[in-house]
Amino acid sequence: MSIRIVIVEDSPTMRAILMSRLSSEPDIEVVATAANAAEGRELIRQFDPDVVTLDIEMPGMNGLDFLDKIMALRPTPVIIISGSTQEGAATTAEALARGAVSCYAKGQGANAFGSDGKLAALIREAAQVTFTKPVSRAATPPASSSAAPAHTGAAPKLVAIGASTGGVEALHSVLSAFPANCPPTVVVQHVNARFAPSIALSLDRACAPRVLLAEPDLPLRAGHVYLAPGDERHLTVGGTGGQFHARLRAGPRIAGHLPSVDALFFSVAERIGAEAAGILLTGMGADGAEGLLALHRAGAFTIAQDEASCTVFGMPRAAIALGAARVVAPLETISSQLFRLAA
CATH class of the missing domain: 3.40.50.2300 (Response regulator)
Known part of the structure; x- marks a missing residue:
């Protein structure tokens, strides 16, 4: 048809x-x-x-x-x-x-x-998008979970977020609930580079933290959200010992994407591990699923958006199927789930 x-x-x-x-x-x-x-x-x-x-x-x-x-x-x-x-x-x-x-x-x-x-x-x-009215409900643990270290419950030192189709609207919902002093937050949203600066500005106006485009070797600071510029470079995290910085590098597409959510998540799992948090939002395909699993196995706190609140459930579905999500949450509760750690 x-x-x-x-x-x-x-x-x-x-x-x-x-x-x-x-x-x-x-x-x-x-x-x-x-x-x-x-x-x-x-x-x-x-x-x-x-x-x-x-x-x-x-x-x-x-x-x-x-x-x-x-x-x-x-x-x-x-x-x-x-x-x-x-x-x-x-x-x-x-x-x-x-x-x-x-x-x-x-x-x-x-x-x-x-x-x-x-x-x-x-x-x-x-054409695969279906619009349904989200049903408010509590977040739930996934049906199955891969073996991983128990999370410490401490506030994350860095938050990594991935999104694709429908993701800009979802990011507005999640980031508008972030406090002004949130942990450094790094975002890969699949979007044409022409629109990335305007999306960052739109988010900055709507959110308490500062939202800006990531730049090479830019130190990642609390109270700031860094959006991948979408210019055919992967956004990853470098540094150790609590001093982290953004890295932008050319490379092959991962899961069909450049920048790739998987590339970001893998770098955070390697550099920060259990002291990080990962969030995978709406999107087509499976980018971010393997990376979220790597974060989960490293002991990080991982959240996948639930089906009812997704524009497209592809990426979160793939992560949940791998057992990568500690929590599956409606969009409107994701930030509260994350910052329960800080409490």
Whole structure:
């Protein structure tokens, strides 16, 4: 069965290029195109598509308000299509925080949507998203657990977080509950490098700790959250004896990703071990599952987001299946679970 798409894009040229590009995919069907929000709203109501692509920078409309209406009235996976402007990147970061599942950075002219299949891959991921109302409940231990040292119960010296599809919204939820003096926190979120600075700024405005992009050899300090810049380099942690720093290095993709959550988690397991904490949030695939298991085996406190609150349960599911999570928690309780250690 084909994935049914509605395209919302004000430029006739871009609509034609995008429709042509997606129509060449055997499993994707463009059922309608819209030039503005009003048309888009009617077509979404009429066709009930599997995925909507939304140009967030269309003139004469507020793309964020339109996204809010989609999510409130007919929740549908939305992929934000953004140009190269700084304003567009900032709006895209805000859209991801409001529930858009992914974003795509378009180029110029006939090459706006490339030929590398990345947009089609994002659409296939988005089509697997189902929106359900999270049910509040207590966190639970996983059904099975690999052998690991008993956790000491002490506050972690460093927190490592991994996320992918739907992760920006999840990060806002988790990090907004972090105290201003939180342990150094390092985050890998799968996202195009064009949007990483705006996502860091959006999180910084919403959270008590300082949120910034990681830089090579940057000392990791309490009260700070460091986001991977997403520029084809792995983010890992170096240092010993409580003096840790960020490392950014080129290398092969791990679990299909660069940067990779696994790369971050493995480095934290090796350098910090039982004195660390690891959190794996929503995302497609299995990146982070093996790394969370390494943290678990090193004695670190590990948390996986539960299925009901995930946009996509792939990464947490893979970790839980390995027995890597000490706790499986709804999104809204993850921070409280973590900082119970500090109490």
